[in-house]
Amino acid sequence: MNSNMTQTVRVLYSIKPELVRRFNAMFKGRERSRVIERLMERAVEEREAEVVAAVRLVETDPDFAAARAVSDDVDALSAETAASHLP
Secondary structure, three states, X not given: XXXXXXXXXXXXXXXXXXXHXXXXXXXXXXXXXXXXXXXXXXXXXHHHHHHHHHHHHXXXXXXXXXXXXXXXXXXXXXXXXXXHHOO
């Protein structure tokens, strides 16, 4: 495979027929794949940002102090268990 070629996969999603018709009328050929790829990338980045924001909230908000304490205890116990089972 040429190192400059981008590997792609074909996917199957269920989308309303009218939306597909309108999309296909506006975007032709390979442009469709590029548009879908950009939209997917944006959606993934937005979801990742939501997850990061939630983690930051749990790590910094005083309302989550009890949950952080439990998490810290579990982390410490896991480290002890792993250390005692490693050669």
